[in-house]
Amino acid sequence: xxxxxxxxxxxxxxxxxxxxxxxxxxxxxxxxxxxxxxxxxxxxxxxxxxxxxxxxxxxxxxxxxxxxxxxxxxxxxxxxxxxxxxxxxxxxxxxxxxxxxxxxxxxxxxxxxxxxxxxxxxxxxxxxxxxxxxxxxxxxxxxxxxxxxxxxxxxxxxxxxxxxxxxxxxxxxxxxxxxxxxxxxxxxxxxxxxxxxxxxxxxxxxxxxxxxxxxxxxxxxxxxxxxxxxxxxxxxxxxxxxxxxxxxxxxxxxxxxxxxxxxxxxxxxxxxxxxxxxxxxxxxxxxxxxxxxxxxxxxxxxxxxxxxxxxxxxxxxxxxxxxxxxxxxxxxxxxxxxxxxxxxxxxxxxxxxxxxxxxxxxxxxxxxxxxxxxxxxxxxxxxxxxxxxxxxxxxxxxxxxxxxxxxxxxxxxxxxxxxxxxxxxxxxxxxxxxxxxxxxxxxxxxxxxxxxxxxxxxxxxxxxxxxxxxxxxxxxxxxxxxxxxxxxxxxxxxxxxxxxxxxxxxxxxxxxxxxxxxxxxxxxxxxxxxxxxxxxxxxxxxxxxxxxxxxxxxxxxxxxxxxxxxxxxxxxxxxxxxxxxxxxxx
RNA sequence: UGGGGGAUCGUCUAGCGGUAGGACUGCGGACUCUGACUCCGCCAGCGGGGGUUCGAAUCCCUCUCCCCCAGCCA
Numbered sequence: 001x002x003x004x005x006x007x008x009x010x011x012x013x014x015x016x017x018x019x020x021x022x023x024x025x026x027x028x029x030x031x032x033x034x035x036x037x038x039x040x041x042x043x044x045x046x047x048x049x050x051x052x053x054x055x056x057x058x059x060x061x062x063x064x065x066x067x068x069x070x071x072x073x074x075x076x077x078x079x080x081x082x083x084x085x086x087x088x089x090x091x092x093x094x095x096x097x098x099x100x101x102x103x104x105x106x107x108x109x110x111x112x113x114x115x116x117x118x119x120x121x122x123x124x125x126x127x128x129x130x131x132x133x134x135x136x137x138x139x140x141x142x143x144x145x146x147x148x149x150x151x152x153x154x155x156x157x158x159x160x161x162x163x164x165x166x167x168x169x170x171x172x173x174x175x176x177x178x179x180x181x182x183x184x185x186x187x188x189x190x191x192x193x194x195x196x197x198x199x200x201x202x203x204x205x206x207x208x209x210x211x212x213x214x215x216x217x218x219x220x221x222x223x224x225x226x227x228x229x230x231x232x233x234x235x236x237x238x239x240x241x242x243x244x245x246x247x248x249x250x251x252x253x254x255x256x257x258x259x260x261x262x263x264x265x266x267x268x269x270x271x272x273x274x275x276x277x278x279x280x281x282x283x284x285x286x287x288x289x290x291x292x293x294x295x296x297x298x299x300x301x302x303x304x305x306x307x308x309x310x311x312x313x314x315x316x317x318x319x320x321x322x323x324x325x326x327x328x329x330x331x332x333x334x335x336x337x338x339x340x341x342x343x344x345x346x347x348x349x350x351x352x353x354x355x356x357x358x359x360x361x362x363x364x365x366x367x368x369x370x371x372x373x374x375x376x377x378x379x380x381x382x383x384x385x386x387x388x389x390x391x392x393x394x395x396x397x398x399x400x401x402x403x404x405x406x407x408x409x410x411x412x413x414x415x416x417x418x419x420x421x422x423x424x425x426x427x428x429x430x431x432x433x434x435x436x437x438x439x440x441x442x443x444x445x446x447x448x449x450x451x452x453x454x455x456x457x458x459x460x461x462x463x464x465x466x467x468x469x470x471x472x473x474x475x476x477x478x479x480x481x482x483x484x485x486x487x488x489x490x491x492x493x494x495x496x497x498x499x500x501x502x503x504x505x506x507x508x509x510x511x512x513x514x515x516x517x518x519x520x521x522x523x524x525x526x527x528x529x530x531x532x533x534x535x536x537x538x539x540x541x542x543x544x545x546x547x548x549x550x551x552x553x554x555x556x557x558x559x560x561x562x563x564x565x566x567x568x569x570x571x572x573x574x575x576x577x578x579x580x581x582x583x584x585x586x
Numbered sequence: 587u588g589g590g591g592g593a594u595c596g597u598c599u600a601g602c603g604g605u606a607g608g609a610c611u612g613c614g615g616a617c618u619c620u621g622a623c624u625c626c627g628c629c630a631g632c633g634g635g636g637g638u639u640c641g642a643a644u645c646c647c648u649c650u651c652c653c654c655c656a657g658c659c660a
Contacts, residue, residue: 029599054660089659145658154656156588190658200589202656211658230660254590254655278592278653331609333599335592338653342597345610355623390623421621432619464619477619545620574621576612 024330026072047079055097057289065280071110080113095218104312140175159197159205235259239268284496319550319567324350363543367406375403385433404483411478421476429476436461486527489562493521
């Protein structure tokens, strides 16, 4: 094994290792390298980051990337991370999201060093605006929205100066005070930065800093009727909090010039630095609040926490674990390149985490009755079975076997294709943890549908023993539950929300038409092994051969009922084989 | 067309003038009382063209493609 020379990043004493060894450290990317360089240059004693959600919706897995980065970096370097609600627009924000966002953050396992709100700084922001006016770097403009827009120019044509651009300082001061005092109606005046109407960067063409909005604010009440815009609130909030590294997504790249301009022209206690990275995109879903809201509004999903949604509350209800999400984020990495991550990668993360920790049980989702013809009626026996195949610490439990059982409908075929080694007429299969059975006949209903399979079992094949004598081997193993004491349950089979990888690829098409009609299949007549009548709502179970399942929150007002959500299927190489057109078949 | 960004296996991602590596997927195989897990193996990439250099994914020039920006949203 070669001795690896520590990189400058590894050598940084400020960095602490993250507790989870399976997680790639948040500093292992270009942002971490930048922080290392800043620290090495003595720019900061410690780093401060912030996670700045707008309280206007629920957090989704895309936010998890920012959360993981900001909180992870802070903890790794022994710094601090603030949770700051960006509540500068009372017209579209709602206090109910504040609690929900905090809950999601806690669930993901993060604790903020400080809780702040952009609205905490409204007074200071006002003073900073006055400072700008006094330096002749800002002015009050009474023009209409349309006039200002027309003067802004376009991508290829220059903007024109506002006729009010050179208004005297004293006038600006008086007007701005009047704005604050409520002397004007919404939209009558704005405060603009005085930068450069000919800038190729549209954000520098005298951007609006303050607008008039007579709207009750969840925190400041009716104290203010003017509210700062993102560009004026965000960077200044960062500086006021001593943020050293202000991480945001790529679409704010063009705003960095304005971010820096404001820092240059204002007297502030710190000099934060904005660094952009690319958003997380996942295929087979959409990741924008606006689009997700449409799904909720149209009733395509059950709500923001529908288990098919990529929201953190949806993933939580589905049964995903915080660890699996953090690990996933760490795996996809942080860069500036546009990306589209495969949903399979996320699914794989949760499988990997659940495999060693999920207790196994047997459950039949789509039951087909199986009768053991040579098993005495009224008899039964108890089989002791392991709760985890690799880990004996999980212990064992006892399950009942008797003459009538249920097996999975998919595990029986009248006319099996090649390589199908489950049950079929005349064929043998093992009932997991029990005996080898042979199908001797089937019972059909009036429609020709098989409603019962009749089998004979071989008592000598207990404990995994292969049939004696003739050397025949039984490869197929199927799960089953005992009919008499099985626990009826409803099982919800979740699949990908969309049936195409990128529902937004065709800009002219309505993305909702790509919704996967089978993203939720409800199976109301599933049968679980008897032990599951005492199932734990915190435990993720593996239903053997089917996947990982998590208990749905109890139904209100109805009789108690077991409901399970499928988190993810097990990998299924048979599905690939079965789907493949047989080369042999003619 | 102005400005700002981005192009490395199918998908993510390392690389920072010196053997293009990892993860996921896929495909084979071994093992198996889960067609799971685990293990082994394989396939697969530097957007194109020039140049500098003993040597280029990396430096220079050029072309192409993709994304973002014209909210009193964030």
